[in-house]
Amino acid sequence: MLTSSAAVAAGLAVVLTSAACGDAAGAKGGGKEKVTLMLNFYPYGDHVPYYFGKTKGIFGRHGIDLKIVPGKGSNAVAQAVAAGKADFGVVDTAAVLTSADAGVKVKSIGSFFQTSPSAVQFFGGSGIARPQDLKGKTVALTSGDPYADVLPAFLKANGVPAGEVKTVSVQPAAKIAAVISGKADALVGFISDQGPTITEKTGKPTGYLLFSEWGVRTLGAGLVASDRTLARDPKLAASLWRATSESFAAAVKEPDAAVASMEGASPSLPSRTVLAEQWKRASRLLHTKRTASAAPGLNDEADWNDTIKLFAGLGVIASAKPATTYWKPVGE
Template identity: 30%
Template sequence: MRRRGSDMIAIALVGLALLAGLGSRPAGAQDRISFALDWIAYGKHAMFYVPVERGLYSEQGLQVTVLRGYGSGDTVKRVAAGTELFGFADTGALVVARSRGVKVKTLAMIHDKGMHSLITLKGSGITKPKDLEGRALGGSVGGAIETIFPAFAALNGVDASKVKWIWMDAAAIIPSLMAGRIDAGVGFATEHPTARAAAAKAGKEISAVFYGDWGLDIYSNGIVAQDRTVQERPDLVRRFVQATMRGVAWTVEHPDEATDIFVKHHPAVSRDLARAHLGIAIDHLLTPVALSQGIGFMTREKMDKTVEIIARYMKLPSRPPTEELYSNEFLPKLFPKRR
């Protein structure tokens, strides 16, 4: 009987060891993850290079590669297809995709205050949405601002059929505006410093029409993931989101150092412009909600408004349920103090 009891204990111990092994990674092993941006990397993205450089991902057992994007619509498609596990994409583009059966959701809001705008030149005669009729706009296929333009137009009584879109690479939009080939071009608020510098060289000044000033005050860019990833790999999602948001918080408190990190990864960029881009991104992160609930937090009320406006004015085939579009579950409670 003693022998049998000892055998049973040994078997139980082996079983426990096997179970423990199933839930752990080999020592030193890291989960490899690709993270797609919304566009080509520029200063506003500095916060995503911080956790790479400062080892915040490594601490969570992650090896993360940050990749450029080709518009929020494309980023959402890549995440939905599993090509990339995580992405940085516009909520409006996500609502459109979700209405068409794409199972991707937002896990942290970075551009809490919307950044969508149309950049033009002072003296162009474009000061309000209705002024866009009969004008040529420069944009890129799949871009967030372009994707939700029909909602912006409908909300403000603009006949979208009277607006001529000229499609081009994003890098060509500002030069085309300066050369007079277009009357206005799409641009996030973070892109205004670049446009302003280009205009100054040409002896001109820019102005802008912000979507948010004309009724389209909705969520903009956040960190997104496929529903399946969230459901089947919650531990990995939590590690990624928490490390990323710790990097974002550090960036808020150390913007100059974060800019240096970004320039290290992208030495061809202007440091001054990158710093200006980042400052605007921080402005759009630190809203009253972020300051009271923690950065990245999303409210049901604003997400409802975002979904309702996009679904109604873009005449989507279906209105995706608000609760399926976002989750605050994986967010750490972080309240960075801006310098």
């Protein structure tokens, strides 16, 4: 059964435009709802559709006056949304699950990256072409990151004993430096993030082993809303979902214009070349086999159940609960 879903608490957050709006689901302004979307991190290629939708007037046509602000990780964004400091947020699905299990009152209204971008990334020419080539290698990851917890499942699924792969834990921002310096042979991260940046910094091509292509499939980031907003203003959540879905479709159709729309988004914005490669990679990840013909952000309950089961099996969440514990479809 296909149903639309809310953006994952780990992936996208729409924050209220001012603290004064913090306990409301948006504020009226000029006939439109003022809504602040909090991203999961600093702006980069995954966020192209939001900026393009704003620039192209898609959110405006749905009655939303959108403000986009950076976040500091999916877990922090989920907490901000639940606390009424944000209307919606971009949150990764793994963080939606762990946040909800910890009592954070948020739900996804749709995963837009329905194939997770999580992967092992490395320099081309490193001798790594398949999971078995990681034997004897050192992989940089961040302890506590749910996708670092997926690495053992990825190795097991491909017949690689975990003890034959060394891991080194570093802060998220240090993973790129670890690979460039040679401290690590590879890193666990998003193919739509670190790889293109490493190539620009070094002039060397990078490769990756996408978890989903090697037997470990999970949903990625999407939009989240607080339980309070979903109860008080379900129409606003549905309008945001529809505008976001249209924005993703538009960004796929017009990638050059979509990337250009991010100009000036942040002092630390990646270069146009990196953004273009990041979005090119990210745009491959919008569907699963079950949702191949569906609109962006329209999820299948079976994909949610598969993701929940995997994370429960890894001990990331305590048990496999029904998908509706974490996900509230609002689209069509």
